Amino acid sequence: MTRRRVVVTGMGVVAPNGVGLDAFDAALRAGRSGIRGIPRLAELGFACTVAGVPQGIDALAEAYFDADLLLAMNSNHRFGSIAAIDAWTDAGFARPDPADDRVNWEAGAVLGTGIGGLDTVGTKLVPMTDAGKVRRLGSTTVEQVMSSGISARVSGLLALGNQVTTNSSACSTGTEAILDGAARIRAGLAERMLCGGSEGDSHYIWAGFDGMRVLSRRFNDAPEKASRPLSESAGGFVPAAGAAVLHLESLESAEKRGARIHAEILGGALNCGGHRGGGSMTAPNPEGVRRCIGAALADAGLSPRDVHAINGHLTATGADPNEVEAWAAALECRPDELPPITSTKSMIGHALGAAGAIEAVASILMLRGGYVHPSINCEDVHPRIAPFAASIPHEIRAVPGLTTIAKASFGFGDVNACVVFRRWTSA
Amino acid sequence: MSQNQVFEKVVAILKPYVKDADALASVSLESNILDDLKVNSARLVDVVLAFEDVFGIEVADDDADKVATVGDAVRLIQGKLA
Numbered sequence: 213m214t215r216r217r218v219v220v221t222g223m224g225v226v227a228p229n230g231v232g233l234d235a236f237d238a239a240l241r242a243g244r245s246g247i248r249g250i251p252r253l254a255e256l257g258f259a260c261t262v263a264g265v266p267q268g269i270d271a272l273a274e275a276y277f278d279a280d281l282l283l284a285m286n287s288n289h290r291f292g293s294i295a296a297i298d299a300w301t302d303a304g305f306a307r308p309d310p311a312d313d314r315v316n317w318e319a320g321a322v323l324g325t326g327i328g329g330l331d332t333v334g335t336k337l338v339p340m341t342d343a344g345k346v347r348r349l350g351s352t353t354v355e356q357v358m359s360s361g362i363s364a365r366v367s368g369l370l371a372l373g374n375q376v377t378t379n380s381s382a383c384s385t386g387t388e389a390i391l392d393g394a395a396r397i398r399a400g401l402a403e404r405m406l407c408g409g410s411e412g413d414s415h416y417i418w419a420g421f422d423g424m425r426v427l428s429r430r431f432n433d434a435p436e437k438a439s440r441p442l443s444e445s446a447g448g449f450v451p452a453a454g455a456a457v458l459h460l461e462s463l464e465s466a467e468k469r470g471a472r473i474h475a476e477i478l479g480g481a482l483n484c485g486g487h488r489g490g491g492s493m494t495a496p497n498p499e500g501v502r503r504c505i506g507a508a509l510a511d512a513g514l515s516p517r518d519v520h521a522i523n524g525h526l527t528a529t530g531a532d533p534n535e536v537e538a539w540a541a542a543l544e545c546r547p548d549e550l551p552p553i554t555s556t557k558s559m560i561g562h563a564l565g566a567a568g569a570i571e572a573v574a575s576i577l578m579l580r581g582g583y584v585h586p587s588i589n590c591e592d593v594h595p596r597i598a599p600f601a602a603s604i605p606h607e608i609r610a611v612p613g614l615t616t617i618a619k620a621s622f623g624f625g626d627v628n629a630c631v632v633f634r635r636w637t638s639a
Numbered sequence: 640m641s642q643n644q645v646f647e648k649v650v651a652i653l654k655p656y657v658k659d660a661d662a663l664a665s666v667s668l669e670s671n672i673l674d675d676l677k678v679n680s681a682r683l684v685d686v687v688l689a690f691e692d693v694f695g696i697e698v699a700d701d702d703a704d705k706v707a708t709v710g711d712a713v714r715l716i717q718g719k720l721a
Contacts, residue, residue: 278655279654279655279656280655280656280658280679280682282655283655283685310658311658347700348688350684350685350688351681351682351683351684351685352682352685
């Protein structure tokens, strides 16, 4: 039995350096950082006082959602819902009328989040509950704090009738969502799935990471320089917020309706390092990473040399050198043979549960445009990464014949996800 | 506060929750909040919280349960203000 092929027919992105595909593509090509100083973080004594936050969202939200919805949506819901609606319309579908009772039974969603509605928890649920004002919480608290809130919200906006769920696997969430949705289409259980991740804009989400001392803290005065993956001066990641959603579709369905195809999902893999062999709650087992990338290539039917570019996890922590070495091992190449490798996080920071999805959109935009975007702020390449330095683009790099790109995400819990996209030419 | 003044404030509170704009344009004391104005029933809790804030009153849950029409809300609030 031949496996059903899965293609990407729509995308929506809400990123700190660009909202919408055109703005995001332009920012990626230009190497434009979306990291800014956040005064509130300084007031609260955070070591890291910069973050990546999507801009212009209030105006967009007012245009996209009615007054009733706006009262029930936290930042996670806003980012994720805007990205989902954009992916849906980019795929060629009209946004359904709320009064139209028809349901899209063949379309579902896997929309993940790493942390979820902590802004609602921090500003509303905890203070009001502790003040004895539970009855003042009203009706909109649960839908904003329940883990599945974002997929539930989107299913109502778009009348989705297939499986609708929220996945969560820390920083690999967004990539995992894409693979979970693709698996459902492959298995013939759905024709179309909205897949991706979103993460809210809240200091409550970022506080725990600051407490762990894993956030960037030496570049607060130069926010655009603060996210420094692959560099010797990397000192932690920059927290970020946002969302991205991919509209996945069976190739049959896409061809039947003559849909524009952005890319094909050739394959992918998910695994966990078991917190062994150097892996832990916060660090990946290198063997798990290599196995995940290798399994993704096998699933995609590619040999290691068929990977033309890499969009890494690359957060700007001490794990970057390990990751680069793991890519070289998994792709069975010498340092000078490594394909171009880049970090979208260098421009937007680490959007946690949204990261994999935003970076997947970046990967597909690069495939479509035949380029690899710059990995900024690594003029001082880390000594252990120096043998691979020629593979790191500091400016936009045209890659003629760019056909495949591998995108990986690695998360707390020692979980790994890797997806391989192929540029769409024809069936 | 006159009945008309209370009515206008109640309608303003209901406005963001109303799904049927035409029904809002012809709203009266007889309009049923759920059936005519198409307010999501879960949001009635938020509407009542807004009554409390705007009019400086407290509405017991059992009293709130009896509100079906705009007129029911107006009379409940006027009773509290009296």
